[in-house]
Amino acid sequence: MIDSVETLNSHEASIIACAHVPDQSPVFEGxxxxxxxxxxxxxxxTMAQASGYLILALNEFRSMPFLASVKEAKMRTFVPPDADLIVTAALEHEGSGYAMTKAHITQDGKKVCDAQLTFRIMPFPSKDLERHMTMQVEKIGLKKAN
Amino acid sequence: MSNTFETVAAIISETSDIPLEEINPESNAMEDLGIDSLDFLDIAFAIDKAFGIKIPLASWTEELQAGNAKVEDYFLMKNLCARIDELAVAAQES
Incomplete structure (x- = not known):
């Protein structure tokens, strides 16, 4: 879902990323x-992915965050095809083996949704996943933004 | 310890919707109170904030999975509170 990382602020533990909704998708058929x-x-x-990339960057790509719970999720307005979205996530708490974030998405400056997310953080369960994530963070420019 | 127990019991009661009177120092948070590992993330978050510590959940989980510790070592209320006290003292000294 995340196309690129605009800003990664390690000091403030926050990330701003971009996501473009495709014009056509089988999802829209139903x-x-x-x-x-x-x-x-x-x-x-999408909010979980932005949060996950933030956590990955903060732990220097040593371990993998997995979404564990979603709280206070609010869908505030409709998001149509072909929308450009700005996804913002900030670390709320980094525990041992878990982390919590707050994230929101805006479209044209208007908040469309927000949520509090919890992640379990654990060693990469496979080398394939680790390789894939390494390629993915390069593709979206996370390492460059770091 | 008694203050720690009261604080932790209040956190568990609030986050897991368990009546306060059902929580005592001999309660096993997992087996007696029915708290699962996902619920415990919320509890750990609240404890971390309340005591200014970081409960080492990752290493506890590793030790349990490796069979090097028993669930009651970490999740019997009186043992959990004793470990929180140790972590709080260590945090104050650092």
């Missing part, structure tokens, strides 16, 4: 016929 909208779960996933 959600909803005649009134295409990005499903709320995908907006939550």
């Amino acid at each position: 959600h909803f016929p005649g009134h295409a909208l990005v499903p709320g779960v995908l907006l939550i996933e």
